[in-house]
Amino acid sequence: MSAAALLVSTVLITLTGCSMTSSTESDDVPSAGTSTSRDAAARTESVSSRLYDLIGVKGKASDSGPGVQECSGKDRDTHFRVFHKWSFYPASASDLDAAMQHLRERLPKHGWKIVEYGPDTSRSRNVALTADNDEQKVGVQITQMKKRNPPKLSLMVVSGCYRVPDGQKVEHF
Template identity: 40%
Template sequence: MDDVKSAAEKTSSQILDIIAVKGRVSEPGPGVTTCEGAAPGQLFTVYHPWSITGSSEEELGKAMFRLKDELPGAGWRIVQYGPNSSRDRTLELTADHAAKKFGLNVEFWKQGEGDDGKPRLVVNVVSACYEAPDGEDVDYS
């Protein structure tokens, strides 16, 4: 499980490198949860949500285009790119990396969206489902 958490952090770091804007990155590290439909302790997935603020709306918009352009060259398949169905029609990118067994979702929240109204990129990196090794309990902390 620690290997998957490390891979999630590394994947997030690579995404941040492509985003390539200066700003404040939120702190929470990766977490572990039960895969949908599985009994607790059998299958797990690792998720790493984070966001970046403190850059201009224009720079964050450019970062979204960079992600769309550069992710395929890094092995990612863009599944969806464009405005989502929210009231604000937020620009959203969803991608999968089959070899790494990770999915990615990025939303571009413009000025006025979100809790504090600051523009930001909201990033979610999620692993595939993994089976807990024999004799090991899944640690959800």
């Protein structure tokens, strides 16, 4: 298994094992409803865009698109989840703390519940924030990477489990 796939799997388990509710799945991944892969990916990118706006400092986002992953224990042809991993690079390294603080303050005002906040277990002791949005059936993990060159926020947005409309199959990308 590639390092990227392992990271995505780990983050998916971490994020959706939190507090998102109204699940009918055995692994506590919420049902996100019915959608095509492309429409669900567009919704997930829209969530990322709103997160970018909440950062509130000047900077640039990496140019990465969403991906589709199967739902644990579900038919991979009819059920899927969307993830969107991206990074935010502040215009000034000194803005990294402000960006994280803005997210911590603003996320709850926009329907997010912060379920974890504090230093991670890495050698760098990066500050990490995990939040769920039950209404949108998405979670996000944000890691502040001060010691990276350049410093950045690493964000992973993950959806709940979708089912494709009857007669369609999941488009994997």
